[in-house]
Amino acid sequence: MRKYTDLNPNDPADRPTWVDEVDNPYLHGPYAPVVSEITAVDLKTTAGEIPPDLYGAYLRNGPNPILKPRGPYHWFDGDGMVHGVYFRDGGASYIRKWIQTRALHEEIASGRVEKSGMMGPFNLDMIRGRESVAINPDYCKDTSNTTLNLFNGKILTAWYNAGRIHRLDPLTLETEGEETFGGALRTTMNAHGKTDPRTGEFINYDYGDFQPYLTYYVIGADGKMRHQTRIDLPGPRLPHDTTITPNYTILHDFPLFHDPELLKRSGYRMVTFHRDLPTRFGVIARYGTQEQVRWFEFQPGYVLHMVNAWEDGDWITMDGCFQPDPTIRRNPEEGPLASMLAYLRYTGHLRRWRMNLKTGEKQEQQLDDLNVEFCLPDAYMYGVKTRYSYHQLIPTDLQTLAFEGLVKYDHSNGSREVYRYPQGWYGSESPFGKGSPGDDEDDGYAITLATNVADYRSEAWIFDARRITAGPIARIALPGRVPSGFHAMWVAGHELWPGAALAA
Ligand SMILES: [Fe+2]
Numbered sequence: 001m002r003k004y005t006d007l008n009p010n011d012p013a014d015r016p017t018w019v020d021e022v023d024n025p026y027l028h029g030p031y032a033p034v035v036s037e038i039t040a041v042d043l044k045t046t047a048g049e050i051p052p053d054l055y056g057a058y059l060r061n062g063p064n065p066i067l068k069p070r071g072p073y074h075w076f077d078g079d080g081m082v083h084g085v086y087f088r089d090g091g092a093s094y095i096r097k098w099i100q101t102r103a104l105h106e107e108i109a110s111g112r113v114e115k116s117g118m119m120g121p122f123n124l125d126m127i128r129g130r131e132s133v134a135i136n137p138d139y140c141k142d143t144s145n146t147t148l149n150l151f152n153g154k155i156l157t158a159w160y161n162a163g164r165i166h167r168l169d170p171l172t173l174e175t176e177g178e179e180t181f182g183g184a185l186r187t188t189m190n191a192h193g194k195t196d197p198r199t200g201e202f203i204n205y206d207y208g209d210f211q212p213y214l215t216y217y218v219i220g221a222d223g224k225m226r227h228q229t230r231i232d233l234p235g236p237r238l239p240h241d242t243t244i245t246p247n248y249t250i251l252h253d254f255p256l257f258h259d260p261e262l263l264k265r266s267g268y269r270m271v272t273f274h275r276d277l278p279t280r281f282g283v284i285a286r287y288g289t290q291e292q293v294r295w296f297e298f299q300p301g302y303v304l305h306m307v308n309a310w311e312d313g314d315w316i317t318m319d320g321c322f323q324p325d326p327t328i329r330r331n332p333e334e335g336p337l338a339s340m341l342a343y344l345r346y347t348g349h350l351r352r353w354r355m356n357l358k359t360g361e362k363q364e365q366q367l368d369d370l371n372v373e374f375c376l377p378d379a380y381m382y383g384v385k386t387r388y389s390y391h392q393l394i395p396t397d398l399q400t401l402a403f404e405g406l407v408k409y410d411h412s413n414g415s416r417e418v419y420r421y422p423q424g425w426y427g428s429e430s431p432f433g434k435g436s437p438g439d440d441e442d443d444g445y446a447i448t449l450a451t452n453v454a455d456y457r458s459e460a461w462i463f464d465a466r467r468i469t470a471g472p473i474a475r476i477a478l479p480g481r482v483p484s485g486f487h488a489m490w491v492a493g494h495e496l497w498p499g500a501a502l503a504a
Helices: 017-021 102-110 124-128 260-266 332-344 498-503
Strands: 038-040 045-048 056-063 080-088 091-098 147-151 154-158 166-168 175-178 202-207 214-219 225-231 248-253 256-258 271-273 279-285 294-298 302-312 315-323 349-356 362-366 372-376 388-393 405-410 415-420 432-434 444-452 458-464 474-477 488-492
Touching: 056 147, 056 444, 080 154, 080 444, 147 488, 214 248, 248 302, 248 315, 256 260, 279 349, 294 349, 294 362, 302 372, 315 372, 349 372, 405 444, 432 488, 444 488
Parallel strands: none
Antiparallel strands: 038 091, 045 474, 056 080, 056 488, 080 091, 147 154, 154 166, 166 175, 202 214, 214 225, 248 279, 256 271, 279 294, 302 315, 315 349, 349 362, 372 388, 388 405, 405 415, 432 444, 444 458, 458 474
């Protein structure tokens, strides 16, 4: 297995010096944090031209710790930083800015990291006293570093392990505060809520190691809480994503979860794969209650990210990236970091599940065998049938999680196109951005942020979504390095500059 140290040493110019004291792969090379915020305009291309019809913003969240961690560092512990590239009239500008979480405020005030990360050490008294409390991050640093959603004109960021929702201005990336939907939200929320592009509603849930194991929410397009209901599960679970259709939400129950007794006893969040239990998907009407959830059982495994789901008569079809054997295989040579490194490594493929709400019939089918994840359709088509999706190619022979190529799938026949990033370049999740209105679903662009680990250059790359294999049609030099990170999204220009859209 290739080690992270094979990738490169550290950027000599743009990194906090404390990273040199910490032996952790997710603090070095392509993962090393940067030291400042940037706002820059009139970016220059290094190749090609920015398409004049590319109108909107590519936003990406990711970890960027400011201070030396307390205890062992997990990739999810890094303070959230959002990188934004804004495209308009054939030009581009760039902003990178930290998310102002309460954990970050505490750190800046005290000059040191106050809270433990995901690998502890934990305050066991706080965990034991939490049995009926739903807030997870009280005993663990909530960095909001994982996802982004556009909702009610704002960007909502969230954390991997269910955290507080933070609200950002979409144009400046300034943090406006924690989003509680008028005080109605009293729990954390899962990272992967979905905004319905047709109704503007925000659909999400909270989950945790203690009862209630899952609480389902629908927020109206006006920002007001419209619906919440407790969903009973057999025990604590580790869902990560969800999908929506116009009428339903699909919830996840995978046989990969913590041992709550061990957690209370030791604070150790050991994850075990129970291969004797099924994968279960729960279909709930958007405003349904737990008594109305229809559960469908499938082959055991795990899914981090779904592509999309849609209704087809009595059927719901759902595509996603499936891990048939999510066993956490620790490599003893990796020492105390073995658990984190093992958990973040990925082996999986594109898969389709179908559920008949009338007959209870079910189907599942592997669509391909390529090792892909971080899968996105045109997110403005969440909930309706999509033909195409854009994934990252994940190496199976690397110690850490890295993105080595862009893959476009045609779900009508399972075929794919692959563009491998050039040697030394690592990409980011690559959302689709619509160009000039056209009839074809892939009439637009896929965009990624790529970093060269040989000289620490970062660029925004724009691909013609119909010709991924041709490589980027434009490469834009960014004024700072973009460390490897988590989720990205495309925000259409009319949502950012509504006045300009009207004038046009
Ligand atoms: Fe995710």
